[in-house]
Amino acid sequence: MLPVRFLTLENSHATVNVGHNFEIPFVSTPATAEIRKTALNAVHRRLGAKMVNFGGWDMPVEYSGILSEHEAVRTRAGIFDVSHMGEIEIRGERALDLVQHVTCNNAAKLVDGQIQYTGLMTPSGTFVDDFLVHRISDRHYFLCVNAGNQDGDFAHIRSNNRFGAQVENTGARYSLLAIQGPKAAGLLQRFTKVSLEAIHYYHFAFGDVDGVHCMIARTGYTGEDGFEIYFAPEHSEKLWTDLLDAGSAEGVIPCGLGARNTLRLEASMCLYGHEIDETTTPWEAGLAWICKPEKGEFLGREILVQQKQRGIERKLVGFEMLDKRICRDGYPVAIGGRELGRVTSGGPAPFLKKNIGMAYVPVAHSAIGTSIEIIVRGQPAAARIIQMPFYKRPK
Amino acid sequence: MYPADFRYSKDHEWVKIEAGIGTIGITDYAQSELGDVVFVEVPKVGTHLKAGQTIGTIESVKAVSEVYSPVSGEVTAVNDALASAPEKINQEPHAGGWLIKLKLSNPGEASALMDSAAYTAYVAEKSKEHSA
Numbered sequence: 001m002l003p004v005r006f007l008t009l010e011n012s013h014a015t016v017n018v019g020h021n022f023e024i025p026f027v028s029t030p031a032t033a034e035i036r037k038t039a040l041n042a043v044h045r046r047l048g049a050k051m052v053n054f055g056g057w058d059m060p061v062e063y064s065g066i067l068s069e070h071e072a073v074r075t076r077a078g079i080f081d082v083s084h085m086g087e088i089e090i091r092g093e094r095a096l097d098l099v100q101h102v103t104c105n106n107a108a109k110l111v112d113g114q115i116q117y118t119g120l121m122t123p124s125g126t127f128v129d130d131f132l133v134h135r136i137s138d139r140h141y142f143l144c145v146n147a148g149n150q151d152g153d154f155a156h157i158r159s160n161n162r163f164g165a166q167v168e169n170t171g172a173r174y175s176l177l178a179i180q181g182p183k184a185a186g187l188l189q190r191f192t193k194v195s196l197e198a199i200h201y202y203h204f205a206f207g208d209v210d211g212v213h214c215m216i217a218r219t220g221y222t223g224e225d226g227f228e229i230y231f232a233p234e235h236s237e238k239l240w241t242d243l244l245d246a247g248s249a250e251g252v253i254p255c256g257l258g259a260r261n262t263l264r265l266e267a268s269m270c271l272y273g274h275e276i277d278e279t280t281t282p283w284e285a286g287l288a289w290i291c292k293p294e295k296g297e298f299l300g301r302e303i304l305v306q307q308k309q310r311g312i313e314r315k316l317v318g319f320e321m322l323d324k325r326i327c328r329d330g331y332p333v334a335i336g337g338r339e340l341g342r343v344t345s346g347g348p349a350p351f352l353k354k355n356i357g358m359a360y361v362p363v364a365h366s367a368i369g370t371s372i373e374i375i376v377r378g379q380p381a382a383a384r385i386i387q388m389p390f391y392k393r394p395k
Numbered sequence: 396m397y398p399a400d401f402r403y404s405k406d407h408e409w410v411k412i413e414a415g416i417g418t419i420g421i422t423d424y425a426q427s428e429l430g431d432v433v434f435v436e437v438p439k440v441g442t443h444l445k446a447g448q449t450i451g452t453i454e455s456v457k458a459v460s461e462v463y464s465p466v467s468g469e470v471t472a473v474n475d476a477l478a479s480a481p482e483k484i485n486q487e488p489h490a491g492g493w494l495i496k497l498k499l500s501n502p503g504e505a506s507a508l509m510d511s512a513a514y515t516a517y518v519a520e521k522s523k524e525h526s527a
Contacts, residue, residue, distance in 0.1 A: 050430070061457070062430055062457075065430060065431050065485075066430055066431055066456040066457060067431045067433075067456060258430070258456065258457050261457075262456060324434060325434065325436075325454075326433070326434055326454045326459070328459060347456065347457070348433050348456050350456065377452070
């Protein structure tokens with residue numbers, strides 16, 4: 001078999017080299033960089049996880065299999081070690097001014113204990129990264145950023161810090177577990193006195209979980225209800241093991257980055273390096289809901305205002321395959337026989353039992369129902385633009 | 396793990412030869428590396444394949460991989476069961492997950508392939524690289 005080009009997650013690319021006679025350049029990590037490990041690395045290996053170099057991190061891609069992990073999260077719950085994600089904290093009297101200056105959403109709307117999805121902007125109104133802003137207080141904002149972008153984000157925020165705010169790269173201080181799925185709240189509640197019912201979607205609270213001090217956030221990257229808990233790395237094994245042991249009777253299982261990717265794609269969530277990057281704007285990416293020029297000055301604002309007035313030329317759309325073949329990241333998109341775009345993310349949607357993808361296409365060809373073709377290994381395969389999100393959880 | 400009456404390629408295909416007919420599949424190592432298989436494309440009966448030529452494509456949830464024919468010949472059968480149950484490649488890679496049968500045009504080619512012991516050592520080495 002050929003070496004397999006495989007599984008693109010966040011902003012890194014990974015392959016499994018099944019064959020040996022053929023090299024595909026892929027990993028964005030410099031060969032000289034030391035591979036980083038989360039506090040749970042040995043635990044993942046003990047569990048028999050398949051590991052992959054992901055953005056410079058040695059991460060579990062799957063344990064029992066992507067399909068079974070995906071199903072567990074949609075119907076029960078799954079637990080992910082996502083400690084590779086970065087944390088950046090901004091403190092000080094003018095912390096909000098700095099957050100407002102570098103991001104496109106309106107962080108002034110946040111109250112203590114609330115979370116906002118936003119974009120870190122270049123001066124051109126494109127994405128340096130996308131991340132979550134947690135308002136701990138009006139003088140302390142906590143960002144959870146993409147693993148591969150952490151150092152770049154930190155440098156970008158610092159270089160734009162004309163507000164005297166204190167900016168710290170605190171990624172090494174936290175482990176992060178995501179407990180996701182309809183049974184997540186029930187499972188986690190057994191380990192904490194904090195009322196999880198009182199933590200609404202995109203809100204957080206501090207409290208002990210299993211005797212460990214945590215920031216408990218009702219967020220996730222799967223399209224399900226769930227929590228992401230941040231805590232000191234030395235408690236990782238205890239929390240991971242206790243949560244999984246307690247959940248196993250209900251079918252709660254460990255999940256890897258493979259299922260994380262199929263879950264977020266099925267839920268139509270953007271992945272940095274795929275749907276968004278330094279060439280795409282929030283308007284093009286369908287992220288107008290996080291872009292608020294009316295809040296006042298921020299990096300790229302003028303360009304974004306102009307683009308909105310002028311109108312965008314291309315737009316991110318979702319599509320489903322009508323052909324049995326599977327579309328993958330990077331495949332060309334043709335409309336009326338002309339190549340007009342590229343697939344940003346594509347693959348099976350295990351819960352919906354079809355093959356789906358997202359792509360940028362000219363606005364003139366972006367209507368729901370438009371017939372398009374995905375060029376799969378040189379052959380056109382029929383597809384149709386459909387409404388996103390592909391999957392929305394039942395309320 | 397790896398049947399003694401099969402021959403194996405460095406690209407992780409196996410062939411079992413009986414009365415001039417070679418049955419071809421991918422190895423347990425290959426299916427494990429691919430993960431959950433969701434789609435298989437195989438050639439039509441009657442197709443002539445040379446050793447090293449592409450048989451078809453196997454797609455898992457996370458990966459797409461081409462499969463090469465380890466030997467030359469004419470396709471006499473394809474495993475139709477894989478169209479509705481591609482997971483057979485994960486479940487029984489060396490049995491029910493076979494891909495195609497070939498009427499061999501050059502049976503001598505198989506002697507260039509690895510035997511079970513050599514292939515077992517080969518994948519042990521691969522696994523070591525992986526976990527390094």
